[in-house]
Each structure stands twice: as structure tokens, then as C-alpha cells.
Amino acid sequence: MSSLSKENSIVADMSLAPEGHLKIDWVRQHMPVLNRIREQFEAEQPFKGLKVSITLHLEAKTAYLAKVVQAGGAEVTITGSNPLSTQDDVCAALVEDGITVFAKYNPSPEEFKALNIKALESKPDLIIDDGGDFATLLHSERPDLMENIRGGAEETTTGIIRLKALQKQGILKFPMVAVNDAYCKYLFDNRYxxxxxxxxxxxxxxxxxxxxxxxxxxxxxxxxxxxxxxxxxxxxxxxxxxxxxxxxxxxxxxxxxxxxxxxxxxxxxxxxxxxxxxxxxxxxxxxxxxxxxxxxxxxxxxxxxxxxxxxxxxxxxxxxxxxxxxxxxxxxxxxxxxxxxxxxxxxAADGHPAEIMDTTFALQALSLKYVNDNYKTIGVKVENVPYDLDEQVARYKLESLGISIDSLTPAQVEYLDSWNLNA
Incomplete structure (x- = not known):
């Protein structure tokens, strides 16, 4: 356990950690795509020396995403994006795993907002946002906390609406990847x-x-x-x-x-x-x-x-x-x-099934790496998830299911690229 994360965190009850570990371990076993990305991150350390702040529904699947980002070398701070979805046992388990947590179940509106601000006071280099909550705080009440931000990734339709409004008004300050608009997000996560x-x-x-x-x-x-x-x-x-x-x-x-x-x-x-x-x-x-x-x-x-x-x-x-x-x-x-x-x-439930969030959070992890690798050239805008990352997640998912698909033959590629279809 990181003594720093335990000292700085605000959670309801650290004695709940054992149950939280069981929950996280259960979803980990059902998230093969994220497991594969974790192995890559452990080897490549794409976030080494960087601070990442996350706001998402703080339950077991989100906790495992945080651990994957941490495995990539990041110093991770996390908070909840909804007062009723935070699971106190999961929060305690994350603290034991060296992640700084500012979250508890059903805080008052004032406390909920304060916890979100605490998660940004580390002055992160990268963010994962949900509903544009972080972006709104940074662009309104706490612009002093965005000085290090290279960019981030947004989870939801609502968040993208808010980010595009900031962009349209010309006041967006850093690039954000619209994870919600990726095929593997809306076709599977949003629907199923x-x-x-x-x-x-x-x-x-x-x-x-x-x-x-x-x-x-x-x-x-x-x-x-x-x-x-x-x-x-x-x-x-x-x-x-x-x-x-x-x-x-x-x-x-x-x-x-x-x-x-x-x-x-x-x-x-x-x-x-x-x-x-x-x-x-x-x-x-x-x-x-x-x-x-x-x-x-x-x-x-x-x-x-x-x-x-x-x-x-x-x-x-x-x-x-x-x-x-x-x-x-x-x-x-x-x-x-x-x-x-x-x-x-x-x-009133535990959120999306683990297998669904496996692909969504794989997109989050890869999008965070993408924005970190390219923030100097992306420009200050809402950026779509590159199609090759979207397809990569789908291929990883198929492989985890033991499903193979066909590839185009060279002749088929040539045909699709030709204007003269009778040649």
C-alpha cells in the first residue's frame, strides 16, 4: 500500500477493502482486452512520471481501469462521477493498491463537488472525464488546476456535448478524445x-x-x-x-x-x-x-x-x-x-456488464495514450478516436472470444482502390 495514497485519500471506511478487492478481481477475470493492454502498458510505461486524474462511476470495473493506467507508470487519482454509484469497498481497495481516492457513497452535493475538486488538485497531466464534470470545473471555477494538462478522454454523450460547446465558444483549453463516439463504445456499451x-x-x-x-x-x-x-x-x-x-x-x-x-x-x-x-x-x-x-x-x-x-x-x-x-x-x-x-x-445496480466495459475502458486506456503521444499536434479540439484504435479493440475482443475473421486479398484491396472497375 502506498502510504501517500492512504494519507491523502478521503473514503468512507478502509475496513471494507477486502470485499472491494474481491469485486475488482472478479471483473478483472472478465476483462481480457483490458488485461492485454495492461501487459503492454507494464512493458512500455507510456505514463511514467505523469499524473492522471479520473472521474467515472467508481465501482469495480472503473477501479480496474485505474489500475491499468497505474500499471502504465501513472500516479493515479480518482473520484466518483455520481453520488449513488460510488462503492465504498472498491474505494478502500484502490487506496490499498496505491491509488489516491476522493469518493464516498451518497455525499451531500457540496461534499461531492469538493471531492471532485480534490481529485484535480494534484494538477494532473491527463484526465479521464465523465459528463464533462472535470472539464467544466477546470474551465469555470478552477482554471488554476489545468496548467499541466496535456489533454484527456471523455466517456459520455453528455460530456461531448459540453466539450463541443466549449470548443464552439473558442474557450476549450486542451484536446479531448471523444471516446463515446467510437464504434466500440456506442454500438456495444451504449446499446447492449x-x-x-x-x-x-x-x-x-x-x-x-x-x-x-x-x-x-x-x-x-x-x-x-x-x-x-x-x-x-x-x-x-x-x-x-x-x-x-x-x-x-x-x-x-x-x-x-x-x-x-x-x-x-x-x-x-x-x-x-x-x-x-x-x-x-x-x-x-x-x-x-x-x-x-x-x-x-x-x-x-x-x-x-x-x-x-x-x-x-x-x-x-x-x-x-x-x-x-x-x-x-x-x-x-x-x-x-x-x-x-x-x-x-x-x-440502483452495478452498471454495465464487465465484458461490455472491457472494450469501453480499453478505448479509454488507448485514447489516453494517444492524446499523451500526440497532444502537441492534435490541436485544442474535441478529437475522434482514431479508427485504427477502435478496430484494434474490436480485434482484441474477437481474439479473446476465439473468433477469427477474413482479411481482404491483395486483389480485393486493388479492386476497392480502383476507379476503373472493369480493368
């Missing part, structure tokens, strides 16, 4: 990961059947596609609401009912928001919802369900089960909100 983990959180928390119920999926991006697909697989009748006409046509052709939110609000038993936008469920929708309707969010921030308007319409509010808040409306109807409107798949 969110699809499974969101329903894991809903079912685990409510202990109710999904088959035969009406599920309203608000937003049909890659996360929404996954949530709708898994709801259908569980036997639900699925309604999709959208503001994008192309995505609405896609949802229709995928076999789902498509309608405005105000109409869907009358029919839904479960509501899952996955838009990255604010107040997509709000007052006029509460006014027509069924008694007993259950709402939850699978987007990064707890703004998709309008909690102030829900409270204003309620005569009482109480916790009826862990991670279930009951709001009794003035007309006697009861509506339920899971995990405080925060990410239900992490606030």
Missing part, C-alpha cells in the same frame, strides 16, 4: 450495456414484472435502442418518444409505437429517459400519468425527469423501498421515481 444494466436496476429495485406492461422509452439514440430492445425481450409493449424524425422512423421500423410524450404519458407503466436533455418528463406529463407509474433515468445527469415540478404537484413524498421515492399527487395518484432520477443502472 445500457439496455441490460438499466433493466437490471429497474427489476432489482422494484421486484415487479415487465412482461405485459407498457414501457415508454424517451429518446431513441443508441442507449434508447438498447433499452427498448431489452424491454421488448422482457415482454413489454414498447412506446418510443422522439424529437428527431429520422430516429422516430427508425423506431417505427424496429416495431415500436411512436407518439408524442403527452400521449405516451397516459399509457406508460414504466418510463425510462435516455436523451441527455433536461425536463423531458415534466408537469403536463405527470398530470395524465396512471396511478402507480414508475419513472427512471438512464442519462448522465438527474435533470431528465423534472423533480421540482413533481414535488410541486405532490402533497406527500416518502421512500417506500431503497431507491424508490413515492410522490402522492393532490388527486390521490401515486407516482414513483427510482434512484432520485439519477442513472438507474448505476444508482
Amino acid at each position: 450495456g445500457t439496455g441490460q444494466s438499466a433493466w437490471d436496476g429497474i427489476v432489482r429495485t422494484t421486484n415487479l414484472i415487465v412482461a405485459g406492461k407498457t414501457v415508454v422509452v424517451v429518446g431513441y439514440g443508441w442507449c434508447g435502442k438498447g433499452v427498448a430492445m431489452r424491454a421488448k425481450g422482457l415482454g413489454a409493449n414498447v412506446i418510443v418518444t422522439e424529437v428527431d424524425a429520422i430516429k422516430a422512423v427508425e423506431a417505427h421500423m424496429d416495431g415500436f409505437h411512436v407518439m408524442p410524450m403527452l400521449e405516451a404519458a397516459k399509457r406508460g407503466d414504466f418510463f425510462v429517459t435516455v436523451t441527455g436533455n433536461r425536463y423531458v418528463i415534466r408537469g403536463e406529463h405527470y398530470d395524465v400519468m396512471k396511478d402507480g407509474a414508475i419513472m427512471c433515468n438512464a442519462g448522465h445527469f438527474d435533470v431528465e425527469v423534472n423533480k421540482p415540478e413533481l414535488s410541486d404537484r405532490s402533497v406527500s413524498q416518502r421512500t417506500v423501498r431503497k431507491n424508490i421515492e413515492e410522490y402522492q399527487l393532490k388527486d390521490g395518484r401515486k407516482l414513483y421515481l427510482l434512484a432520485e432520477g439519477r442513472l438507474v443502472n448505476l444508482g
